[in-house]
Amino acid sequence: MKRLLSWPIRLLKAFRQSIAYLPTLLAGAYALASLAAMLLPVSDDRLPALLTLLGLEAPENTQPLLAALLGGMISLMVFSFSMVMSVLSQAGGQFSHKLVFGLISERPHQWVLGHYLGTILFILMLLMVPDVAEGEATWRSLAIYLACAMVIHCLGLFVYFIHNASQSIQIDAVATDLHRTTLASMHALQRRQQGQEWRLLAVAPSTGHDRHPVAARRAGYLQNADLPALAELARRADGVLHLHFRFGDYVVEGLPILSLEAATAPQAAWCDEVRAALVYMEGEAITEHHVFGMTQLMEVALKALSPGINDPGTARLCLHRLTDLLHRRLAWQPCDALFDRDGHCRVTWRVEDFESLLYRLFQPILQHGRQELSIGLGVLKALKALSLFAEPEDLAILQAHADRVVETLSQAARHPLDRRFVSARLDDGLHRLRLPAALPGRQGG
Incomplete structure (x- = not known):
């Protein structure tokens, strides 16, 4: 029954x-x-005299x-959106196809589309009812003037739409939007996980009882879950609920x-209530899972480094954004357990640690x-830069990655001029890493 009642709510959320x-x-x-x-x-006799002067005969x-x-x-509408689809398809070839739908579904673009459709609908309704009652010519005349004003308004929106669409596919705008959306998702998660009931556990607690598995009834991307609702269900069952997936996984x-x-x-019935608390969504929703924003920045960088594009400047721009996001992740670790008011652990879930995230990016x-x-x-x-904010454990991870970078640079820099250029920048700047003063000798050469 609850499953049937929750269906309209899920449908409304998907529509929004x-x-x-x-x-x-x-x-x-x-x-x-x-x-x-x-x-x-x-x-006409109910309207001001000034408006009746504007009435059409x-x-x-x-x-x-x-x-x-x-x-x-x-x-106008067909031309606008055919041009935008052409521009966005080109942007998908240059950056990442995952970004195309996000650029199309931006709120400003939806507003413009809504005004276009509304104006067409308004004019169509006036055409469908051409007859005007006697003595109401002024009211219909005002509606015709309003239709003309709507068209002029849409012409202004057309100029704005072209400008906004062309700006949205610039790499600076793409990287900035991904960075801003990811940061907003991280802040939203931080606000949700405030309170003593949200904790970070090194080891998942065990009550000594058997674990009873619950299987998925559908396939899809599990982007999120109503964790407080799951905690209440676990309290009712007098147990601990362990999630075996990371948010964003495909099951x-x-x-x-x-x-x-x-x-x-x-x-x-209890298992059905648990499944109803899980949030399925198609694709990668950054608002639900901030790691997707980081991986999309990484994918834009990889696309820029492909032989067909060969744009290392774009890759470096994405690296700058990733550095800021990883710095914020170093300062805050998401919780992986939810307790009840009595101090009993009720829900545990998997969170990707900094080492795995750094390697993936x-x-x-x-x-x-x-x-x-x-x-x-x-x-x-x-x-x-990250080493300046890292704890000893994370610093060791950064050191291992830095050693691999130095090894890669040593293999790539073959000319003495390249090696001298790279060696001068290895240990440059403030950091806490152990880096050599010059590139080591090349292997095999």
Whole structure:
């Protein structure tokens, strides 16, 4: 029963996150305005004298004008979005195809689309009801003037739309937007995990009871979960709920995704409530999982380092953004356990540690840019900056990555001029790493 009741809520959440949400609301507002223009019986004698002077003698004869406005609006909308799709497809080839839908579904683009659709709907409604009641010519004339004003407004939006779309595919704008969205997702997670009930555990607690697995009923990306609701369900079952996946993982149907550590096995209704608290979403939602923003920045860097594009400057720009995000991750570690008010652990989940995250982000960039000395030096510079904020355990991880960077630079720098250039920058700047004063001798050469 609860599953049936939660279905409309999930459908509404999916609609609010889709590209059709804002256009639908704006089109509905324009439709209400058109109904008011046609159905409200406002006679000329109720309107101010100044407005009656603006009334047309025969508003029903303006059908050719409205038809021309309608055709122009349809052409404008088709031209706008065909051009934008062409530009965004080119951007997907240069950066990453994951970014294309995000650029299309930006809020400003949805607002413009909604005004376009609403204006077309408003004019279409006026064309469908051409007859004007006697004594209400001024009210219909005002509606026709309003339709003309809407078209002029859409022409202004067209200029804004072209400008905003062209700016959104600039690499600076792409990297800045990914950085800002990822940072906002991290801050949102920090706010949610405030309180003594949210904790970071070195080892998951054990009650000594058997673990009863719960399998997934559907396949998809498990982006998030209602952890307080899961904690309450675990309290009702007098056990500990262990999640066997990381947020953002893809799970298949029938896979044991969690288990209840309790004295008795859970009932089927309880398992359905647990599954209802899990959030499935298609694709990589940065707002739900901030690590996706970091990996997308890394993928943009890899795309820039591909032989077809060969743009190391873009890769270095992404490295700068990743360095800032990793610095903030060093200062804050997400929690992996939720306790109840009595101090009992109720939910545990997996969190990617700093070592795994650093390897996932930096090693692909170093591997793809191993022949580009500026990329190796850029990665080394990022490691130097992070070492200033690292604890001893994380510092050892950074040192291991720095040793690999030095080894890669030594293999790539073959000419004496290159080796002299790189050696002068190895130990340069403030850092806490142990770096050689010059590149070691080349192996095999």
